[in-house]
Amino acid sequence: MAGKKNIDEVVETEETPVVETPKKKATKQYFTIPYDKDEESMYVSVNGKNYLIQRDREVLLPTEVIEVIKNSLKAEKEAREYAKKKENEFKEAQKAVQFI
Numbered sequence: 001m002a003g004k005k006n007i008d009e010v011v012e013t014e015e016t017p018v019v020e021t022p023k024k025k026a027t028k029q030y031f032t033i034p035y036d037k038d039e040e041s042m043y044v045s046v047n048g049k050n051y052l053i054q055r056d057r058e059v060l061l062p063t064e065v066i067e068v069i070k071n072s073l074k075a076e077k078e079a080r081e082y083a084k085k086k087e088n089e090f091k092e093a094q095k096a097v098q099f100i
Contacts, residue, residue, distance in 0.1 A: 031066045032058045034073070044068050 033042050035056040044051045046064050053059055053069070061069075 027063050028060050029063060029066060030058050031061050031069070032056065033069060042069065042072075044072075 033053055033055045039055065041052050041054045044053060044065055046062070046068055051061070051065055053061070053065075
């Protein structure tokens with residue numbers, strides 16, 4: 001059989017050494033997500049772990065989850081500010097067009 005190789009014919013390769021990295025000790029902190037009238041809870045996923053966190057309650061969370069929540073809240077705030085700015089610009093433009 002031309003396509004198959006015997007076990008004796010298989011070429012051995014060097015093994016790649018496994019380097020173990022020290023794991024960081026997981027730290028947890030208490031954190032409260034601010035109340036939002038539209039949402040009772042917030043869904044967060046970090047490194048394949050999923051969290052459904054109730055708002056306006058103090059909960060114990062890993063620091064990396066808190067970091068994701070803070071980034072999300074910051075992005076939400078910036079988006080609201082941007083939308084408000086554009087809305088005001090639009091209203092000013094409408095007023096300018098009415099006077100022409």
